[in-house]
Amino acid sequence: MKELSEYVYQRKSVRRYSETKLTEEELEKVKGYISQLKPLIPEIKTSFEIVPCKDTNCGFNAEYCLLAYGEPSNLWLTNIGYMLEQLDLYLVSLGIGACWFGMGKVEERVKDGLEFAIMMSFGKYDGETRKSADDFSRDDADDFWSGMSDAKLGEIVRLAPSAVNSQPWRVEQIDNKLAVYRQKGKIPILSANLYKHFNKIDMGIFLCYLDIALENEGYAFTRVLGTESDEGKRVLVATYEINKQ
Numbered sequence: 001m002k003e004l005s006e007y008v009y010q011r012k013s014v015r016r017y018s019e020t021k022l023t024e025e026e027l028e029k030v031k032g033y034i035s036q037l038k039p040l041i042p043e044i045k046t047s048f049e050i051v052p053c054k055d056t057n058c059g060f061n062a063e064y065c066l067l068a069y070g071e072p073s074n075l076w077l078t079n080i081g082y083m084l085e086q087l088d089l090y091l092v093s094l095g096i097g098a099c100w101f102g103m104g105k106v107e108e109r110v111k112d113g114l115e116f117a118i119m120m121s122f123g124k125y126d127g128e129t130r131k132s133a134d135d136f137s138r139d140d141a142d143d144f145w146s147g148m149s150d151a152k153l154g155e156i157v158r159l160a161p162s163a164v165n166s167q168p169w170r171v172e173q174i175d176n177k178l179a180v181y182r183q184k185g186k187i188p189i190l191s192a193n194l195y196k197h198f199n200k201i202d203m204g205i206f207l208c209y210l211d212i213a214l215e216n217e218g219y220a221f222t223r224v225l226g227t228e229s230d231e232g233k234r235v236l237v238a239t240y241e242i243n244k245q
């Protein structure tokens with residue numbers, strides 16, 4: 001996933017699209033990429049469907065929406081976040097804009113035994129990409145990562161997107177061990193249930209960024225996954241052991 005690192009600095013949510021359509025070739029590339037997204041947990045079944053955006057409740061004028069479904073089990077939403085963030089970054093490389101759309105609703109919530117998780121709009125747009133980390137509104141890495149041994153990792157992971165920019169991640173580092181937590185909180189504009197749902201997806205996005213950062217900075221790592229449970233104020237999502245190569 002190292003190859004996605006350059007797009008981390010360019011990506012942004014695109015909510016206004018142009019009339020220009022994707023070419024057949026671009027659409028094929030997107031479909032091909034979706035079919036080889038790297039799962040966090042390969043055992044969890046997922047399926048992704050591309051539909052015209054106008055056929056969904058997504059208010060953006062995008063050409064398409066991707067509907068993401070998964071098998072409800074521990075970390076299934078985190079798994080979806082991890083996978084679709086790869087697509088979000090890949091679309092930047094094609095000059096295609098995208099936006100996670102958490103408020104998306106579908107008529108058939110369960111399809112072939114898989115539950116609807118979230119949608120993502122995508123299509124051509126006229127604007128520019130971001131140019132550097134200065135163009136992002138994010139917490140400093142030190143605000144959520146204690147004991148950080150390598151500031152380069154923080155520079156990348158702090159740019160991860162999250163629902164209403166809530167940035168629910170916390171990292172505690174002791175020597176070469178990282179504990180990654182989801183910090184529960186409240187966002188006044190969202191119901192507690194929606195917030196929980198989104199933040200689990202956010203954590204998958206964060207793990208995607210963390211893996212990109214580790215690979216990019218030349219670390220080998222082992223990861224042990226935790227839980228998506230709703231118990232407690234801080235939920236341990238994963239632990240990592242990292243070693244610079």
Ligand SMILES: Cc1cc2nc3c(=O)[nH]c(=O)nc-3n(C[C@H](O)[C@H](O)[C@H](O)COP(=O)(O)O)c2cc1C
Nearest residue numbers: 012013100101102103161162163164165198201202
């Ligand atoms: C899980 C998730 C759900 C989101 N849902 C919405 C949404 O319903 N509507 C919207 O306009 N943006 C949505 N966003 C986009 C975020 O608001 C956006 O990523 C965040 O504010 C950071 O801005 P950036 O993506 O431009 O860096 C969502 C993002 C995530 C990760």
